[in-house]
Each structure stands twice: as structure tokens, then as C-alpha cells.
Amino acid sequence: MNKELLKLVEPHGTPLFILDHNVIRENYRTFKKHLPRVQCYYAVKANSTQQIIETLFNEGSSFDVASYNEFMQVYQYIKHFDKKDKKHFVWDKIIFSNTIKDRSTLSKIKQYRPLVTYDNMAELKKLKDHCDTAGLVVRLKVPDTGSQVEMSSKFGAEPAEAQNLIQQAFDMGLKVEGISFHVGSQCTNFDNFTSALAITSEIFNDARRKGFNLNLVDIGGGFPVPYDPQVPEFKILAGLLNSEFKRLFPDDIEILAEPGRFMVATAATLISEIIGKARREGKVFYHINDGVYHTFSGVVYDHWIPNFSAVKEGEKEICAVVGPTCDSFDKITLSAELPANLEVGDCLFTENIGAYSTASSTKFNGFDGAKIIHMNL
Numbered sequence: 001m002n003k004e005l006l007k008l009v010e011p012h013g014t015p016l017f018i019l020d021h022n023v024i025r026e027n028y029r030t031f032k033k034h035l036p037r038v039q040c041y042y043a044v045k046a047n048s049t050q051q052i053i054e055t056l057f058n059e060g061s062s063f064d065v066a067s068y069n070e071f072m073q074v075y076q077y078i079k080h081f082d083k084k085d086k087k088h089f090v091w092d093k094i095i096f097s098n099t100i101k102d103r104s105t106l107s108k109i110k111q112y113r114p115l116v117t118y119d120n121m122a123e124l125k126k127l128k129d130h131c132d133t134a135g136l137v138v139r140l141k142v143p144d145t146g147s148q149v150e151m152s153s154k155f156g157a158e159p160a161e162a163q164n165l166i167q168q169a170f171d172m173g174l175k176v177e178g179i180s181f182h183v184g185s186q187c188t189n190f191d192n193f194t195s196a197l198a199i200t201s202e203i204f205n206d207a208r209r210k211g212f213n214l215n216l217v218d219i220g221g222g223f224p225v226p227y228d229p230q231v232p233e234f235k236i237l238a239g240l241l242n243s244e245f246k247r248l249f250p251d252d253i254e255i256l257a258e259p260g261r262f263m264v265a266t267a268a269t270l271i272s273e274i275i276g277k278a279r280r281e282g283k284v285f286y287h288i289n290d291g292v293y294h295t296f297s298g299v300v301y302d303h304w305i306p307n308f309s310a311v312k313e314g315e316k317e318i319c320a321v322v323g324p325t326c327d328s329f330d331k332i333t334l335s336a337e338l339p340a341n342l343e344v345g346d347c348l349f350t351e352n353i354g355a356y357s358t359a360s361s362t363k364f365n366g367f368d369g370a371k372i373i374h375m376n377l
Contacts, residue, residue, distance in 0.1 A: 015370035023267035034238035046260025062093035106131035142196035147184025182220030201248035268354030291323015314339030
């Protein structure tokens with residue numbers, strides 16, 4: 001496969017980010033197959049490349065957006081709808097799951113009666129003043145031990161506080177639709193999900209007993225991607241979730257999820273080029289034309305462990321792979337097992353790099369990011 005992808009280098013150059021939309025479709029369909037009760041809201045933040053949004057829109061996906069700009073990336077596909085259908089799409093298929101929204105954004109989306117999350121009283125007051133048409137979802141703080149990226153230190157209300165926030169919202173004349181949580185990104189500890197669902201069900205069912213007509217549960221993201229053979233299979237998690245949905249919640253409620261990484265991580269391969277080679281303190285250093293300020297930003301922001309391979313064969317050593325910038329921080333890995341006979345001009349391949357990579361790339365030191373090539377659009 002890598003030899004075939006290498007043919008793209010001559011016409012397009014490097015670094016080259018190759019995105020296979022058939023894989024995105026397959027991931028979406030796998031998610032729907034194993035979690036048929038769950039409405040899938042793609043988390044645009046994972047990779048906001050416009051063509052990904054278009055592919056998932058055509059598949060029937062809903063969308064989780066964090067900002068007005070992300071909202072507009074989805075909106076362009078419905079702007080030709082009539083007014084009623086536009087409002088219905090936003091109300092039914094978009095959620096602003098960032099618990100803190102600025103006032104300007106709230107004012108601009110008020111007309112659509114959007115679904116939004118909150119986890120504090122200040123946000124409730126802001127919603128009352130600037131977007132009182134919204135359907136509200138209170139976000140809980142839940143366990144995220146063992147997840148690649150934790151969420152609980154920045155987001156989520158404690159369970160007791162959440163009950164008060166539901167009451168306060170209704171007292172202010174606002175409508176609370178349901179409860180959400182996020183167990184952390186790339187969650188391989190499935191106990192996080194079962195604990196979060198148990199906590200959520202207590203608050204949800206208590207709110208219903210008090211007469212609050214909650215009708216949805218948003219289970220967030222965190223669905224594991226097979227970066228390595230030790231990652232537990234998604235279908236095992238799906239079976240667990242389906243069982244817990246049936247045990248803990250009424251049949252008449254809607255269940256949402258916000259997969260991002262799961263949809264796009266396995267859909268991309270990066271081809272980078274060796275632009276320099278040195279042996280430093282006995283170790284081979286390969287300098288490549290991409291780095292942690294660019295497509296490998298996930299090494300910093302996502303705690304991602306990068307992988308490298310080469311087409312050329314040779315005796316392997318533990319090598320360092322570092323980026324092109326003048327910052328010594330720009331070290332991608334110091335432990336890549338690669339042939340020691342690679343030379344300037346040879347290429348390296350990195351798989352499963354579709355999530356939290358180009359999304360957080362910069363132009364530090366004036367270097368352009370990888371060129372994106374789309375396959376099977």
C-alpha cells in the first residue's frame with residue numbers, strides 16, 4: 001500500500017496528508033451498525049477539513065460544533081433549505097457541546113433554537129439573556145481515568161450541582177432537554193462509560209420524577225480507535241453500552257454521541273520526507289519536513305504516540321525523528337524503530353493520523369502544513 005501511495009509524491013510533493021473518504025464512510029456505518037439507537041454527531045474539532053464534513057453530511061450524520069465558525073462549516077450545506085427546514089436541521093442535527101459560548105455566538109444562533117450544553121450558573125444567565133430559545137443539556141463531571149485525554153478538570157458539573165442547575169434553568173424559564181457527559185478522548189477503560197451512565201441515570205430519572213421532562217442523554221465521545229492491538233474493540237464497548245441503555249433509561253428517550261477521533265483517525269496516512277540526517281550521541285536523527293508544530297501536533301496536544309515506517313529495507317535501529325523548525329522542542333519521537341540506512345530524500349509513512357493532527361497544525365517558522373489529498377471523495 002505504501003508503495004502505491006508513494007506514487008503521489010512526484011506530482012504533489014511532501015509532506016502529503018492522504019485522506020481516504022471510504023474509510024470515513026466505513027467508520028460511520030460501523031458506528032451506526034453497532035449503536036443503532038444512538039444519533040451520531042461528528043465532533044468537527046477532530047478534523048475540520050471541509051470535505052470530511054461534506055462526506056459525513058451526505059451519510060446523514062449530525063454534528064457537534066464548538067464555535068460559530070464550525071457551525072457555519074455545516075450550515076453551508078443547508079443554506080439553500082427553506083427557512084423551516086433549516087431551523088429543523090439545526091435543532092435536530094447540531095449540538096454546541098462546548099459548555100462555554102461567547103455572547104455573540106449565542107445571539108447569532110438564537111433564531112435556530114439550538115441544542116447547547118452548560119455546566120455552570122454564569123452560562124445559564126448568559127443563555128437567558130442571549131439565547132433563551134435553546135434546548136439545554138447539562139454536562140456532568142464523570143470519571144475519565146485511563147483515557148488518552150482527560151476532560152473532567154475543565155468541564156462538567158458535580159452531580160449534586162447538576163440537579164440544582166436543572167432546577168435553576170426551569171426556574172428561569174429555560175428548557176432543559178437532557179444530560180451529557182464525556183469520559184475522555186480515546187477511552188480504553190470501559191468502566192468510565194458504565195460509571196458515567198449510572199451517575200447520569202440517577203440524575204435523569206430523579207429529574208423526571210420531579211416533573212422535568214428530560215428527553216435525551218448525550219454520551220459524548222471517547223470511542224477507542226485501534227492505534228495498536230492492545231486497544232479493546234469498539235464492538236465490545238457497543239455491546240456494553242446497548243445493554244446499559246436498556247437497563248438504565250426509558251425507551252422513549254433519545255441518545256446522542258459525539259464521535260470525532262473514531263470517524264477520522266484511521267482514514268489518513270502522512271508521507272513525510274527526510275531532509276536531514278545526523279548521528280547524535282550514537283543515535284541516528286532523521287530530520288523530516290513535518291513536525292509537532294504541524295501535522296504531528298497531536299503528539300503535544302493529544303498525547304498521541306506516533307508511528308513511522310519506510311519502504312526501503314535495512315537493519316533497524318532505535319532512531320529519533322524530529323521536525324524541521326529551529327525549536328529543539330520539535331522532536332516527534334526519540335524511539336522510532338527504523339532502518340539506519342535511510343538517506344536524505346527518502347520518505348517515511350505515518351498511519352492513523354487523521355484526528356487532532358492537521359486540525360491543530362500551525363505555520364510556525366513559516367513552514368506550510370502538509371498538502372491534503374482526498375481519495376474516494
